[in-house]
Amino acid sequence: MAREARATTEAVARRSYGKLVAFLAARIGDVEAAEDALSEAFAAALTDWEAGGIPDNPEAWLVTVARRRAVDAVRRRRSGEAAVPHLQLMAEELASTEDNASMPDHRLALMFACAHPAIDPGIRAPLILQTVLGFDAATIGSAFLVSPAAMGQRLARAKSKIRQAGIPFRVPERADLRERLAAVLEAIYAAFAEGWSDPDGTEIRRRDLAEEAIWLGRLVVSLLPDEPEAIGLLALMLHAEARRGARRNADGDYVPLTEQDPALWDAGLIAEAETLLLAASRMGKVDRYQLEAAVQSAHAVRRATGRADWAAIKRLYDALEEITGSPVVAINRAVAIAETDGPAAGLAALAALEVDGRLAEYQPYWAARAALLASAGDIDAADAAYEQAIGLERDPAVRRFLQHRRAAMRGAMN
């Protein structure tokens, strides 16, 4: 019984966390209160469901408990403000919707509140990840190269701003929608990247993240069918998702993109991505996500020709670097240069990035550097770079892969 209660709460958290937070936040105008109330409701569910059985509609049960907790918490917090009329209104509003069999989905409205122009641009994406997908500050911090404590403070400040400034929870008018879309897309992509980095699905919260991000991407496309960047992002995610099964061999070891068996790629997802990308490109507004999807498309060419279109990939990364100025893009560009112009040219492109201090702790930089040094024949320097890359990697399968590469390089020398 205890195990069943725990399994059900975990399943509900996975399935409905963001939907429940969005539903509560939209009604009380306070993200933090919604999150706190919901986590108290989940804690209550663990003991109540074990003792009294699992309710027919666990989500409705959680909303009812969270609603009571939220009213209590807001009463405590707003003691100095005009609390009474606000609380009555809130209780009525929550009660009127609580009985609905199907809870309305306010996740998109919540995302747009988090991406509001009155919120600091740098915190919008992390905020969406936390509120809609339930990420903790440490996980978000590692994805955005910020310390967990600093990320936690910035998230708390942003949530307080939403409540105090009266930022609305609704999908903005069409004119504003376009403006705010970029922040929403960035967050969806960051969520996808997080799920992507955990192919074995070992962590419950991250297991469905890539699928969740694709779901969010589809939702935005259905709302904004004429927005090429939303379509471009969906194409990008589908291209990457198509290769999920090819990223590990039979022993569970990591297989890099360039060595994957194209026969293992999901042809259906690739076809859908290509159709989307073509539709987006006809809308005449090329930007970051369409370019990144086009890079994936140039890799997918290998199914037919046996070799990725590296010249196209290099050109696309040139354009991407101009738009984003991102060091991560620059690393990929250096790898593409090595493929078209040789390892020395790739290393020269990497060397230009060394001034960026953030890269010192960024695994892909060291892995790329190690591979390029190895193919240039500079074994000692490659060995040191592998050492760094292995030390920084958190995925055991990738770590093993890097260790094998390093050992093979040294073996070839002896």
Place this chain on the structure above:
Amino acid sequence: MQYLLLIYGNEAGMQSATKADVEQMMAAYGAYTQAIKGAGVLVAADRLKPSTSASTVRVADGKTKVLDGPYAETKEQLAGYYLIEVPDLDAALSWAARCPGANYGAIEVRPIWAM
């Protein structure tokens, strides 16, 4: 919710403006005030005399200290305000963007702490 729209502008720039420019700005403020009244969101609004007319008061150890001039010396000075009642920040921001002062200086939008 109530929001205070604080209008900041460059007083020196205003003083050197031509008569025609000032008249045009006053007409714009007149139309804006009519619109905000007509929408039923206006609670109060006032224009302030120049910051050179300001006095700043502090009380420390039971003694009142009065200084000539505004609290903070800034490039742009507080010139007036509109207090409005609207549903949310988006509505407050769109009224702030319509304020003629937004074209000359800046409008700070502050939610009122309801008591």
